[in-house]
Ligand code: ATP
């Protein structure tokens with residue numbers, strides 16, 4: 751259940767396109783991320799950051815190889831792969847139903863565990879107890895999340911990853927509409943104790959968000975043009 755056990759990722763010659771005969775929007779990317787590293791990805795809009803996150807899970811057409819903990823994804827069941835690695839997209843889609851249902855589709859966890867996940871993801875630090883509209887496990891999520899802000903949706907998706915104990919978390923920061931406080935809360939949660947053994951990749955829109963990463967990757971026009979520690983860059 752806890753595969754991948756450490757969160758080591760090796761990528762060699764990874765290219766990606768959105769349709770079988772479409773252009774390669776990610777080209778020949780290679781890198782190695784060690785378990786537990788904090789990695790930031792930056793690059794201009796359209797440079798391929800979100801595409802790279804999708805290619806890592808083989809959600810689009812890819813060439814090249816990705817290994818998680820030394821195991822090549824070609825030989826893996828894709829459902830298995832996707833249930834063990836969490837990507838939080840720029841615009842997460844939630845399930846219609848309660849917040850509890852969104853955190854625990856199969857009804858496997860106690861409310862205590864789910865509330866711990868919400869707390870660790872930072873939700874409670876953003877809402878006042880006396881607010882009647884505050885989110886709780888019983889809150890109804892309408893229209894697959896359309897009644898929530900993008901920041902709230904990302905926090906819920908993060909809480910789900912914490913509950914599932916994902917060893918590899920990929921956060922694609924919302925481009926717009928996310929306020930500074932919410933952004934800071936999410937980044938604080940990702941740096942907290944609970945994530946110290948987790949490999950965290952953050953696609954960042956503010957360089958400041960990822961300045962204390964172990965590694966920063968810079969993408970330009972679908973290519974990886976730099977990868978180094980923030981001190982060197
Ligand atoms: P942003 O900072 O705006 O989120 P990004 O770096 O995440 O940008 P990508 O979304 O990865 O950029 O886009 C890279 C390239 O892939 C762009 O040229 C874009 O037009 C193309 N692209 C993205 N999504 C699709 C799609 N669903 N179908 C076809 N092409 C796409």
Ligand code: MG
Pocket residue numbers: 799800801840922
């Ligand atoms: Mg993007």
